[in-house]
Amino acid sequence: MSELLEVKDIVAGYGDGPAILNGASLTVQPGKVHCIIGPNGAGKSTLLKAICGMLPVRSGNVRFKGESLAGLRPDQILQKGICFVPQERALFPKMTVRENLRMGGFSLKDQSDLERRVDEIEEQFPILKERRDQHAGTMSGGQQQTLAMARTMILRPDIVMLDEPSLGLAPKIVQQVFDIMKVMADTGITILIVEQNALLGLRNADWGLVLDLGRSLFEGPANDVLEDDRIQELYLGGKKVA
Amino acid sequence: MADIIQIVVLGLALGGVYALMGSGLSLVFGVMRIVNLAHPSLIMGGAYVAYWGFRLYGVDPLIALPVAAIILAATGVLLYKLIFEREAKSAKYSEMTVLLTFAIAMIVEGGLATAFTNTQRVTSPGYATDAFFIGSVFIPKGQLYAGMVSLALIAALALFLKYSRFGYAIRATTQNREAAELMGVNVNMVGLVSFAIGIGLAGAAGALVSFVFSFFPSKHWEWVAVLMSLVVLGGMGSILGTVVAAYVLSVLAAFVGYFFGATWSVLTFYLALFVVLLVRPQGLFGEKPEMA
Amino acid sequence: MSNIGETSDILAQRKTYNAGLSQVSDKSRATWFPLLLLALLTALPALQLVGNYNYLIHLVLYTLCYVVMASGWNILGGYAGYISLGHNVFFAVGGYFAGMVFARLGISTIIIAPIAGLVAAALGYLIGLITLRVRGPSFIISSLALVMIFRIAFENWHFVGGAAGVSLQANDMDVQWAKLPYYYAFLAMAAFALWASYRIRHSKFGLGLRAISKDEVKAESAGIDTRFYKVLACAISAFFVGMAGAVWGEYLTYIRPNIFLVILISVNMVLMCILGGKGTVAGPALGAVLIVAFNEFFVATLGASAVNIMATGVIMAVALMFFPNGIIGTLAKHRKLPRILNWD
Numbered sequence: 025m026s027e028l029l030e031v032k033d034i035v036a037g038y039g040d041g042p043a044i045l046n047g048a049s050l051t052v053q054p055g056k057v058h059c060i061i062g063p064n065g066a067g068k069s070t071l072l073k074a075i076c077g078m079l080p081v082r083s084g085n086v087r088f089k090g091e092s093l094a095g096l097r098p099d100q101i102l103q104k105g106i107c108f109v110p111q112e113r114a115l116f117p118k119m120t121v122r123e124n125l126r127m128g129g130f131s132l133k134d135q136s137d138l139e140r141r142v143d144e145i146e147e148q149f150p151i152l153k154e155r156r157d158q159h160a161g162t163m164s165g166g167q168q169q170t171l172a173m174a175r176t177m178i179l180r181p182d183i184v185m186l187d188e189p190s191l192g193l194a195p196k197i198v199q200q201v202f203d204i205m206k207v208m209a210d211t212g213i214t215i216l217i218v219e220q221n222a223l224l225g226l227r228n229a230d231w232g233l234v235l236d237l238g239r240s241l242f243e244g245p246a247n248d249v250l251e252d253d254r255i256q257e258l259y260l261g262g263k264k265v266a
Numbered sequence: 267m268a269d270i271i272q273i274v275v276l277g278l279a280l281g282g283v284y285a286l287m288g289s290g291l292s293l294v295f296g297v298m299r300i301v302n303l304a305h306p307s308l309i310m311g312g313a314y315v316a317y318w319g320f321r322l323y324g325v326d327p328l329i330a331l332p333v334a335a336i337i338l339a340a341t342g343v344l345l346y347k348l349i350f351e352r353e354a355k356s357a358k359y360s361e362m363t364v365l366l367t368f369a370i371a372m373i374v375e376g377g378l379a380t381a382f383t384n385t386q387r388v389t390s391p392g393y394a395t396d397a398f399f400i401g402s403v404f405i406p407k408g409q410l411y412a413g414m415v416s417l418a419l420i421a422a423l424a425l426f427l428k429y430s431r432f433g434y435a436i437r438a439t440t441q442n443r444e445a446a447e448l449m450g451v452n453v454n455m456v457g458l459v460s461f462a463i464g465i466g467l468a469g470a471a472g473a474l475v476s477f478v479f480s481f482f483p484s485k486h487w488e489w490v491a492v493l494m495s496l497v498v499l500g501g502m503g504s505i506l507g508t509v510v511a512a513y514v515l516s517v518l519a520a521f522v523g524y525f526f527g528a529t530w531s532v533l534t535f536y537l538a539l540f541v542v543l544l545v546r547p548q549g550l551f552g553e554k555p556e557m558a
Numbered sequence: 559m560s561n562i563g564e565t566s567d568i569l570a571q572r573k574t575y576n577a578g579l580s581q582v583s584d585k586s587r588a589t590w591f592p593l594l595l596l597a598l599l600t601a602l603p604a605l606q607l608v609g610n611y612n613y614l615i616h617l618v619l620y621t622l623c624y625v626v627m628a629s630g631w632n633i634l635g636g637y638a639g640y641i642s643l644g645h646n647v648f649f650a651v652g653g654y655f656a657g658m659v660f661a662r663l664g665i666s667t668i669i670i671a672p673i674a675g676l677v678a679a680a681l682g683y684l685i686g687l688i689t690l691r692v693r694g695p696s697f698i699i700s701s702l703a704l705v706m707i708f709r710i711a712f713e714n715w716h717f718v719g720g721a722a723g724v725s726l727q728a729n730d731m732d733v734q735w736a737k738l739p740y741y742y743a744f745l746a747m748a749a750f751a752l753w754a755s756y757r758i759r760h761s762k763f764g765l766g767l768r769a770i771s772k773d774e775v776k777a778e779s780a781g782i783d784t785r786f787y788k789v790l791a792c793a794i795s796a797f798f799v800g801m802a803g804a805v806w807g808e809y810l811t812y813i814r815p816n817i818f819l820v821i822l823i824s825v826n827m828v829l830m831c832i833l834g835g836k837g838t839v840a841g842p843a844l845g846a847v848l849i850v851a852f853n854e855f856f857v858a859t860l861g862a863s864a865v866n867i868m869a870t871g872v873i874m875a876v877a878l879m880f881f882p883n884g885i886i887g888t889l890a891k892h893r894k895l896p897r898i899l900n901w902d
Contacts, residue, residue, distance in 0.1 A: 039356075076448070078444070078447065078448075097452060097454075098447045098448065098450075099447065099450040099451060099452045102448070102449075102450040103450065107448075108448055109448075110444065110448070112444070114442060114444060114445030114448050114449075115442065115445060116438055116441040116442050116445060116446075117441060117442070118441055119437075119438070119441065127434075127438055127445075127446075127449045128449060130431075130434070130435065130438070130449045130450050130451060131449065131450025131451075135431070295695070299695075301695040301698065301699065303702075349875070349879065352879070353879070356882070358882065360694050360695055361639075361641055361694070362878060362882060364641065364695060364698050365641065365828065365832065365874070365878055366875060366878050366879070368643070368825070368828075368874070369871045369872070369874035369875035369878065370871065370875065371871070372825070372867050372868065372870055372871030372874070373868050373871035373872060373875065374871075375864075375867055375868075375871075376864050376865060376866070376867035376868025376869070376870075376871060377868055379864035379867070380864045380865055380868065384864070483864075487706075487821055488706070490702060491699075491702050491703045491705075491706040494699040494702065494703065495699075495703060497699075498696055498699055498700075502695065502696065529710065529714055530710070530714075532706075532710070533707065533710055535703075536703040536704075536706050536707045536710075537707070539699070539700060539703045540688060540689075540700065540703070540707075543688060543689060543691060543692055543696065543700055544688055544691070547691055547692045547696065
């Protein structure tokens with residue numbers, strides 16, 4: 025099995041503060057949906073930020089397609105094909121939906137292709153076409169999340185990392201978010217998702233990874249992780265609900 | 267009636283200069299979230315470049331303007347590299363940068379005063395004391411030229427921000443720095459370039475100020491509060507807002523000066539600041555609270 | 559299932575981590591040191607019996623005045639995190655109020671000082687109601703504008719002598735002892751300011767202020783009346799600065815806008831707190847000692863005030879960039895704070 029992304033023993037933290045990640049590792053296989061679970065403060069979001077270059081990695085390494093990402097800026101890592109959608113969704117509130125989509129292609133070398141790609145996305149997500157001239161800041165949470173996720177597809181990246189996309193959304197909308205994620209996975213994008221709701225996340229994923237205290241605890245097929253007694257006990261809140 | 271037209275004309279002419287003085291400040295705040303209290307002291311630096319250019323070599327301040335802009339932009343790059351780049355990760359960023367710019371303002375003021383003393387200066391090209399007459403309304407040439415050059419520079423800045431790819435990146439960074447970074451914008455470069463442009467505009471404004479106002483190093487404190495009121499009234503970070511505020515308040519100040527005396531004219535700016543904070547803290551064109 | 563880390567090891571760590579959260583850090587304090595300092599300073603004027611130490615007494619008095627002001631500033635700027643560059647307005651209001659009462663009614667400013675402090679506090683409360691509606695940069699800007707407004711107002715207010723100000727009668731004591739009433743007044747005020755800082759820091763009110771400084775939204779959702787807390791902090795802060803101003807005018811024998819309403823006085827308050835350690839009790843006092851010493855050094859060696867301004871700017875920039883937590887804060891962070899300086 026070839027690994028698309030390999031994170032090995034990385035240590036990272038904010039500013040000159042203590043390390044949040046203390047030797048976390050993970051491997052990402054092409055075409056699958058990977059879900060990272062773990063308690064609050066385990067370092068899940070920090071891990072994603074370290075991979076995309078928003079936080080410096082203090083030690084350990086991140087290799088993408090066999091190539092080290094050490095010392096690269098976020099814009100350079102993006103160029104390689106790794107997109108990140110943070111919890112706050114990273115939209116431009118005072119730009120229209122269409123302008124937000126265009127910003128998604130900011131790093132394209134060939135800008136002439138941009139309009140066509142934006143059109144494609146609008147076809148795929150009718151709600152975005154409908155709202156194209158509306159300021160992103162005035163949309164509902166679910167629509168904003170849709171825009172943020174759809175926007176990553178402009179670049180046709182290899183990996184999209186989603187940090188708690190369901191946060192703050194109504195249960196009905198949450199399922200839509202996972203549906204969009206499936207659409208993305210179907211186009212061949214590899215997904216790495218962090219989810220607070222471990223059950224929900226693992227059920228929608230192929231591969232599960234448990235993180236605690238900044239280190240990787242278990243990984244395995246999502247179903248196996250769901251079934252494991254110790255994981256049940258510690259992180260899924262006791263006995264599994266049938 | 268003629269009096270009123272006269273007051274408006276004088277107010278507008280001055281408003282243009284204030285608009286340019288404030289727009290660099292607004293740009294830097296928008297992109298970097300730095301309240302640059304040193305901006306007026308750097309304008310002072312630009313004024314000295316124009317003053318000595320004229321005094322020593324007889325160079326017209328309008329010709330010296332690009333030189334002042336370039337020298338100050340280079341200063342901006344230096345300040346950014348030395349100070350602000352490394353502060354970007356600081357936890358108390360906004361507070362730290364305000365205090366740092368305050369320190370820079372003192373260093374610049376002290377430096378200028380050491381080099382050139384606190385003597386009051388003014389650049390005096392022929393047009394600085396000349397005027398046009400339209401009927402009984404007189405328009406001082408110096409202020410008119412300064413106001414027109416300011417407008418041209420602001421228009422150029424607006425076009426650059428609206429239509430160039432780099433301008434797009436600047437606007438994106440202004441709205442959401444982290445998001446811009448995730449879209450592949452090199453935000454550090456955007457910060458550096460906008461800082462250089464902002465300080466360069468301070469240099470350009472300085473060249474204009476040098477023949478519109480008399481100046482001496484410690485006078486920048488008076489400008490600080492005036493420019494800050496423009497930026498707050500306009501809505502922090504909105505260049506359009508700053509420009510509109512500059513015109514509105516300058517005309518208002520001209521009226522206050524006419525009816526109550528020149529001493530009170532400058533008070534208009536400070537009081538406007540308090541009224542805005544009371545009535546509409548986010549300013550005329552201010553941002554709504556950011557998305558959750 | 560693959561097993562990456564040493565599972566049981568990590569699980570054990572999580573338990574220790576959880577246990578660690580409930581631990582309380584112990585604090586060591588040396589109360590004798592500030593008391594000794596107070597005793598020494600009380601005895602200091604005895605030097606006048608053996609020689610002329612007027613200059614030394616002036617320097618200590620000047621430092622004590624700044625200890626009062628910086629400690630006052632620290633309550634709003636350090637505890638609550640609202641940086642004000644306009645606190646010299648309260649210095650001026652206190653100074654003018656007491657100075658005018660002294661000039662008209664002949665009551666010593668030392669007696670009037672607490673009332674002058676209350677007048678400044680009332681003004682602080684009113685101003686706080688307006689300016690504390692905004693956070694961060696807008697607040698700092700509004701505080702700067704305040705200085706400009708008061709400067710223009712006082713310079714054009716004929717009742718208080720406009721820009722020329724009012725001169726106050728010097729006391730008729732022997733020149734050797736003339737400074738002492740003011741010296742002891744400032745010493746008492748400084749001790750009071752530090753004691754009050756300590757008490758506030760250890761009160762529910764102080765805790766609320768620190769919560770505001772960390773995260774105002776969260777503080778509010780935790781049930782703290784942030785609006786009232788901030789405004790009250792501003793008033794208390796103004797009280798101390800106003801009291802210092804009251805006596806300062808009589809000490810200088812005149813009140814004039816340009817001794818109160820110059821930006822450098824505000825800068826000094828801010829700088830002392832930053833250099834010493836914002837939000838700590840000892841920080842402002844330590845900062846005051848250092849800045850007064852620096853100023854004397856620069857004036858003595860370089861003379862010109864322009865160079866002094868530049869040097870102050872350089873110190874401020876260096877302190878901010880390399881010791882943002884101040885001396886006390888930096889030492890405490892590395893657990894190297896000597897016990898005698900731990901006044902928190």
